[in-house]
Amino acid sequence: MIESPVIAFLFFIFGICIGSFLNVCIVRWPHEESVVKPGSHCRSCKKPIAWHDNIPVLSYILLGGKCRYCHAKYSPRYAFIEFFTGVAFVLFYAHYGLDPLLVPYLFMLCCFIIATMVDFGHRIIPDEVSVGGLAFGLVFSAVLPAMHQIDHGTLNAGRWVMRILVATVIVAHLGEILLARLRPAAKDDGEEDEPFEWLPWLIVLGAMVFDLIMDFGIDAVEAAVPASWVPHLLSLDAACIGFVVGGGSIYAMGVLGDFLFRKDSMGGGDVKLLAMVGAFLGWKSSILAFFIAPFFGAVFGLLQKLKTNDTTIAYGPFLVLGSLIALFFETDIINQILSLYGLR
Numbered sequence: 001m002i003e004s005p006v007i008a009f010l011f012f013i014f015g016i017c018i019g020s021f022l023n024v025c026i027v028r029w030p031h032e033e034s035v036v037k038p039g040s041h042c043r044s045c046k047k048p049i050a051w052h053d054n055i056p057v058l059s060y061i062l063l064g065g066k067c068r069y070c071h072a073k074y075s076p077r078y079a080f081i082e083f084f085t086g087v088a089f090v091l092f093y094a095h096y097g098l099d100p101l102l103v104p105y106l107f108m109l110c111c112f113i114i115a116t117m118v119d120f121g122h123r124i125i126p127d128e129v130s131v132g133g134l135a136f137g138l139v140f141s142a143v144l145p146a147m148h149q150i151d152h153g154t155l156n157a158g159r160w161v162m163r164i165l166v167a168t169v170i171v172a173h174l175g176e177i178l179l180a181r182l183r184p185a186a187k188d189d190g191e192e193d194e195p196f197e198w199l200p201w202l203i204v205l206g207a208m209v210f211d212l213i214m215d216f217g218i219d220a221v222e223a224a225v226p227a228s229w230v231p232h233l234l235s236l237d238a239a240c241i242g243f244v245v246g247g248g249s250i251y252a253m254g255v256l257g258d259f260l261f262r263k264d265s266m267g268g269g270d271v272k273l274l275a276m277v278g279a280f281l282g283w284k285s286s287i288l289a290f291f292i293a294p295f296f297g298a299v300f301g302l303l304q305k306l307k308t309n310d311t312t313i314a315y316g317p318f319l320v321l322g323s324l325i326a327l328f329f330e331t332d333i334i335n336q337i338l339s340l341y342g343l344r
């Protein structure tokens with residue numbers, strides 16, 4: 001429901017301007033270039049683009065999709081992304097109204113748009129989007145408890161999913177190390193072992209320790225901080241559980257895939273992307289996205305194989321699609337599943 005057409009229009013204008021910036025990120029981040037300097041310029045003749053030639057959507061139409069100076073043709077993709085971002089902003093406004101929740105959700109949407117375009121184009125998801133997004137997700141969650149379900153039941157169920165996932169991953173890794181020790185020759189497939197990365201594990205450890213404090217020490221926490229802080233801490237806890245479950249689900253599947261099929265099946269970018277989703281949407285939605293994504297991914301993969309014989313797909317966009325479906329329909333989907341099993 002759109003409460004006010006004027007505000008909806010302002011959201012559209014705001015959206016296409018943001019979309020214009022997203023274009024810059026999409027073009028520059030894969031090449032590790034700054035999105036601030038240099039200013040907008042034609043990538044063909046390098047001439048700077050004046051502000052009046054840089055108006056989202058409009059300039060593209062007025063200049064016929066060409067550079068004013070060298071007449072190099074610009075992909076309609078730029079104008080499309082601007083327009084799409086504007087429309088998406090209006091849809092989010094229509095769904096949520098003028099709610100503070102719009103801030104984190106529109107931020108997440110922007111991350112999704114960049115991740116989708118860059119993954120389709122380059123088969124990578126920039127860390128700026130996934131890891132940066134994760135950090136913002138945690139901050140937003142601490143500020144806005146409305147982002148998460150912070151009832152004891154939801155948190156507790158998520159905790160156990162998180163602990164089981166992490167335990168699975170650790171056991172699988174230990175098994176791998178043990179197998180490599182037992183059969184040193186089998187491991188020699190000419191592949192260098194990737195160096196062990198401490199930072200992601202330290203971040204996960206930090207999240208789990210924080211969650212343990214919120215779980216077993218909740219009485220002490222409630223006694224130590226002002227009552228008004230408690231929902232904020234619980235919301236941050238929910239975001240921590242969410243990101244470990246989100247990232248952990250894909251990571252665990254990748255580890256099991258390595259183990260069972262002896263090949264690298266899942267990219268680290270996807271792990272970080274779903275971790276970000278978990279921080280914004282909580283553990284239930286990230287699991288939902290995890291299960292929805294392969295359906296679309298499989299259909300797309302089949303179509304792509306028929307057309308180009310390429311069997312690898314960019315998986316990020318389907319995680320994004322699954323996450324958006326989870327965001328808008330989570331309650332409906334979970335109710336459907338529960339009633340399917342006669343639990344409702």
Ligand SMILES: [Zn+2]
Pocket residue numbers: 042043044045046047067068069070071072
């Ligand atoms: Zn030019």
